[in-house]
Amino acid sequence: HFGAMKWTWVLVGFLLCFCGLSLGKDALDFPDYDGKDRVHHLSAKNYKSILKKYDVMVVYYHDHPGSSRVAQRQFEIEELNLELAAQVLEEFDDEDVGVGLVDAKLDKDIAKKLGLDESDSIYIITDDEVIEYDGELSADTLVEFIFDVLEDPVEIIDNSRELKGFKNIEEDIKLMGYFKSHKSDHFEAYADAAEEFHPHIKFYATFSAKVAKALDMKLNEVDFYEPFMDNPVVIPGKPYTEEELVEFIEDNDKPTLRKLQPHNMYEIWDDDADDDEHIIAFAEESDPDGYEFLEILKEVAEDNTDHPHLSIVWIDPDDFPLLVPHWEKIFGIDLSHPQIGVVDTNDADSVWLDMDDGEDMPTVDELEDWIEDALYSSQKSYTIDIDFLKYN
Amino acid sequence: HFGAMKWTWVLVGFLLCFCGLSLGKDALDFPDYDGKDRVHHLSAKNYKSILKKYDVMVVYYHDHPGSSRVAQRQFEIEELNLELAAQVLEEFDDEDVGVGLVDAKLDKDIAKKLGLDESDSIYIITDDEVIEYDGELSADTLVEFIFDVLEDPVEIIDNSRELKGFKNIEEDIKLMGYFKSHKSDHFEAYADAAEEFHPHIKFYATFSAKVAKALDMKLNEVDFYEPFMDNPVVIPGKPYTEEELVEFIEDNDKPTLRKLQPHNMYEIWDDDADDDEHIIAFAEESDPDGYEFLEILKEVAEDNTDHPHLSIVWIDPDDFPLLVPHWEKIFGIDLSHPQIGVVDTNDADSVWLDMDDGEDMPTVDELEDWIEDALYSSQKSYTIDIDFLKYN
Numbered sequence: 001h002f003g004a005m006k007w008t009w010v011l012v013g014f015l016l017c018f019c020g021l022s023l024g025k026d027a028l029d030f031p032d033y034d035g036k037d038r039v040h041h042l043s044a045k046n047y048k049s050i051l052k053k054y055d056v057m058v059v060y061y062h063d064h065p066g067s068s069r070v071a072q073r074q075f076e077i078e079e080l081n082l083e084l085a086a087q088v089l090e091e092f093d094d095e096d097v098g099v100g101l102v103d104a105k106l107d108k109d110i111a112k113k114l115g116l117d118e119s120d121s122i123y124i125i126t127d128d129e130v131i132e133y134d135g136e137l138s139a140d141t142l143v144e145f146i147f148d149v150l151e152d153p154v155e156i157i158d159n160s161r162e163l164k165g166f167k168n169i170e171e172d173i174k175l176m177g178y179f180k181s182h183k184s185d186h187f188e189a190y191a192d193a194a195e196e197f198h199p200h201i202k203f204y205a206t207f208s209a210k211v212a213k214a215l216d217m218k219l220n221e222v223d224f225y226e227p228f229m230d231n232p233v234v235i236p237g238k239p240y241t242e243e244e245l246v247e248f249i250e251d252n253d254k255p256t257l258r259k260l261q262p263h264n265m266y267e268i269w270d271d272d273a274d275d276d277e278h279i280i281a282f283a284e285e286s287d288p289d290g291y292e293f294l295e296i297l298k299e300v301a302e303d304n305t306d307h308p309h310l311s312i313v314w315i316d317p318d319d320f321p322l323l324v325p326h327w328e329k330i331f332g333i334d335l336s337h338p339q340i341g342v343v344d345t346n347d348a349d350s351v352w353l354d355m356d357d358g359e360d361m362p363t364v365d366e367l368e369d370w371i372e373d374a375l376y377s378s379q380k381s382y383t384i385d386i387d388f389l390k391y392n
Numbered sequence: 393h394f395g396a397m398k399w400t401w402v403l404v405g406f407l408l409c410f411c412g413l414s415l416g417k418d419a420l421d422f423p424d425y426d427g428k429d430r431v432h433h434l435s436a437k438n439y440k441s442i443l444k445k446y447d448v449m450v451v452y453y454h455d456h457p458g459s460s461r462v463a464q465r466q467f468e469i470e471e472l473n474l475e476l477a478a479q480v481l482e483e484f485d486d487e488d489v490g491v492g493l494v495d496a497k498l499d500k501d502i503a504k505k506l507g508l509d510e511s512d513s514i515y516i517i518t519d520d521e522v523i524e525y526d527g528e529l530s531a532d533t534l535v536e537f538i539f540d541v542l543e544d545p546v547e548i549i550d551n552s553r554e555l556k557g558f559k560n561i562e563e564d565i566k567l568m569g570y571f572k573s574h575k576s577d578h579f580e581a582y583a584d585a586a587e588e589f590h591p592h593i594k595f596y597a598t599f600s601a602k603v604a605k606a607l608d609m610k611l612n613e614v615d616f617y618e619p620f621m622d623n624p625v626v627i628p629g630k631p632y633t634e635e636e637l638v639e640f641i642e643d644n645d646k647p648t649l650r651k652l653q654p655h656n657m658y659e660i661w662d663d664d665a666d667d668d669e670h671i672i673a674f675a676e677e678s679d680p681d682g683y684e685f686l687e688i689l690k691e692v693a694e695d696n697t698d699h700p701h702l703s704i705v706w707i708d709p710d711d712f713p714l715l716v717p718h719w720e721k722i723f724g725i726d727l728s729h730p731q732i733g734v735v736d737t738n739d740a741d742s743v744w745l746d747m748d749d750g751e752d753m754p755t756v757d758e759l760e761d762w763i764e765d766a767l768y769s770s771q772k773s774y775t776i777d778i779d780f781l782k783y784n
Contacts, residue, residue, distance in 0.1 A: 027661070027718075027719070027722060027735070027737070027740055028657055028658065028661050028715070029718075030528070030714055030715065031714055031715075031718060084714075088714050088717055088718075089717070091717035091718060091720075091721055092716070092717040092720070093717070093720060093721075094726075094728070136422070139714060140712075140713045140714050141713075143713040143714055143716075144710060144713035147713060147716065147728075151728070155679070155680055157680055159684070161683070161684040161687050161688075162680035162681065162683065162684050163680075164683065164684075164687065165677075165679070165680040165681075165682070165683025165684055165687075166680055168677070168683060169678055204680070265420055266420065269419070269420050285557075285560070286560075286561055287547070287557070288547055288549055288554035288555075288557040288558055288596070289554065289557075290557070291553070291554065291556065291557025291560060292551070292553040292554050292556075292557055295553050295556065295557075296553075318536060320532075321532045321533075321535040321536035321539060322422055322423055322476075322480050322531060322532050322535055323420070323422065323423075324484070324535075324539065325480055325481070325482075325483035325484040325485070326419075326421075326423060326480075326483060327419070328483075328484070328485060329483055329485075330419060334486075336486070336539075336543070343419070345419070348419055
């Protein structure tokens, strides 16, 4: 459900491939679309046989293109970019990945049979699952997401270096389970639950007593980590059934602090259950000012992880350079410094904390107070004078 | 000097902007090219007046497009994508950034006057400097690079949280200087040196005795950090002139371990002074296996930082999803696991360490031995039987 969203695509001209002699120099050449048609138009007649040909099918369930020149051109570009993705995926050896189109006007019934809920969306259909892709519509982000889909839903942590790698992942929700072995029934329940959320939520497991000890975990325990939180929540009631795990995760999938990333941007943006409002924090992690503000933000999140209404979306401007001038304009802010504000996702009305170009960073307490005020007033009334929310 | 490189571009159709009512929903819409011509064709007649109009000018010094349909189309796409970049940059309020083209056949003399050395390259011309852009030719990576160019060449570190942010930056060469104040002559020499390398090399400074103490620095000292090294080298002979700093940096700008990033990929790839060979390591940082291998690699680099011939290029496949199938094919490797090998950049001949799909990770010592062998044999002869290099 991308709504009014438009497409960004890595589109490249088609050049002939001068393979052979200059392979080494070509090692960093991005693929050019070769002009060959690979994207299938799925219809009632052909869809079953096409799906049979592939291990994984990427389906763009698109609205019927309008008749205007602009709409036609837009759709052509979308198709060209899917062609580029299909070409790249064709070269991929591990699995056969196909790409197809389903027209929401002409082939609604096929969409229904395939389990595609909403048009203007991309779905990845595997043997067992239909996975919705809610990220940036660029060929590279989509292809990377498909690689993630093809990985095992549960990653095994064997030793202390891998454990360090596990700890290093802080931007996503992650779970860790400690089980006797691959053959344990409890591990199987865990792996089944993992499939339900793969690849959006990351599942790890260990069979090593040493790793479990380092994490202070008991056998058959599963720990749930919010993004940016060092300490997990132990899921109560072990050992768990698949359903118990699924239920717990669904009840806890709205973390206090989340990062907007190209592969999940529309999922997070649309997830504004509370009053169509988001608390948005802009901070560039690779900038000392931005890093400082992010540290404060993480402390606020850690202090308030039990707050039912608090969900802060962190955006690193470095991840979305083409949107920076647009955001600066519609929000009236300068993104060369950290910013935090409350944004109404309907009309983009927003109020921002005054931080004096990053010179006057709030303390953890001051930021908590400001957020508290902002949340309180937004829940009470929309017509309130928002000036008093401004810091200082 | 992009050589045989081709272009990847974020190309989007042009839709009318439905601004106004649905601004909030549009907050995440990537810009569509609106069809307006913004890119200037620089000629002997107009270039002076056009350059005067802008604070910063982005110039694509391109080869004269060939007459074939393919070449024409390729150039059209390049232009369209520069138009998109120009449109995004036009919205940017802080500085006026223009975009222009110089044709290498028709306007060689203008290129010479502007200081553009090589065709098929993008240059960013500011008041003081002509900066070559050697990154991926995509609108988003280019625009992000321009934002970096517009930032101050020296970032000031004021407190311990910012210091943590400084320490967190490990992928680039960085320098830290400790000076009395902004007005110090020694700081000025440092800032002048920074301009020479901006934004490729990151310069930080502090005026805080507390920060300096935490870094164990004396007044007017400048420390040089290789990527991925915790401990810096103190540049000898303080206080330094601008020339002394520039000389030291130029003598040390080939680190033991470097990360290939979209904004510097061609710069690093072409920098194969030693026998056209690269030691390439593929490792996905967000994967426990990849993280483990990277930890080993960092230890090897730290142990061998004084080795004159050792320069390892680390590639995180997550940064280049569209190239993954291409690399798997030309190198004959599986990139779902870490890999390390020696690649001849002329013919893409390569030899890879056998790590048994990441199950059999080498120790630091084993990896050092393997690299030593690989380097030694490659320097001795190209016709040597490379099988013995393979690990185990």
